[in-house]
Amino acid sequence: MTGPENMLSKRIIPCLDVKDGRTVKGVNFVDLRDAGDPVELAAQYAQQGADELVFLDITATHERRKTMIEMVKAVARQLNIPFTIGGGITEIADAEALLNAGADKISINSAAVRNPQLIEQLAKAFGVQFVVVAVDTKLVDGKNWVHLNGGRLITELETEKWIKQAEEMGAGEILLTSMDHDGTKAGFDCGLLKKINDSINIPIIASGGAGSVDHFTEVFQKANVDAALAASVFHYGEILIPDLKNELSRNGIPVRL
């Protein structure tokens, strides 16, 4: 039987910042009853054709874990696409609670830098497919260095070396955010993304700099990344996912329509 040609789709991933169980940053969907409700927002994105979602927990209080678990359960009840939870995961128990609440993947960032063995432990306990290593990178003196605390704290880790190490230790996927591009809406850091992508054998999600539909086309064509993530352009309705995917498809990029 001849069927459609198989091609793994490039994924479009909206990222939602969550604080105390509520989404933050203004959201501009007219038909949302409650734009702060992560469950309703997530369902809306799934409906629009998002391939996956990332929730980033930016809560700083001790109560955070319980609130987050409840949110994850509520999202998992509603959502029929995969989602990743990031923020504040420092030990196996955190990850296990999220897994049992229905999260498909967890993303670790500074905890992995401070304790690289955590990647290995998580991969061993739950499988590599569960472990996303998020890396914030910034150019300093002509080289890309891993940064922590939203780009404020430089580390001694060179970005490419660190990502390779993370892969070796069991990361199933890399979420790479260029802090130089993040918030600029001037496009993804295609040069760096291509360089990193060519040097690893696990999926990579591009993040930081999305401002237009063309930027997505560019990052898939130039860097051949597996997925592209953005926040505000989706939240403010500047880019609608169906329009984006149609345009990508017209440009010959495999997407799920």
Place this chain on the structure above:
Amino acid sequence: MIDKPTEKAIGIVNYGAGNIFSLTAALERQQIPYGMVNTEQELQMYSHIIIPGVGHAGAAMEKLKQTGLVEAIKQLEKPVLGICVGMQLLTAHSEEGNADLLNIVPLQTKLFDRELGIKIPHMGWNNVNFTNNPLFKHVKPDAQFYFVHSYFIEYNPIFDIASVNYGNKFSAAIQKDNFYGVQFHPEKSGQAGEQLLKNFSLI
């Protein structure tokens, strides 16, 4: 979750291999009654059985053995659906942990070949070439399903009901008599996945 198994309900084999929250949530959204199977008696009480599973196939098989349900599962004559590693368990052997599995379907579960220039795991949405099978009823030909796996089931036209190409051609779904398996995650595959779960409940 239902309190008492009824004539039409799915029993989920509860053997501790991965999270089943998303699966039960998907069944609830489809209003498909379900319950948990921990004992042989419970295995007999449901009209349909799902074997879920994520993670390591060899480890999953060890956990399944610990339930004492292996022989009873092999004898089942009602519809059984293995999902992801649950599907791989239906095969004879996996390269993951060099493990002998249930051998309900005489196929091999193999590791993707890195030399093919593909990324591992196979992660994301892919379309499948499915045959005219009740499991795929009302599923659009270009529908995509969500995959995440590093090991695959070899393609064999006798048992294949949906194939996919990633590095090489392999089985995205198989069937032997009353035993079905899907490599992708229907509970995470949007409307197409929900349709598939509904179809299974109606077999």
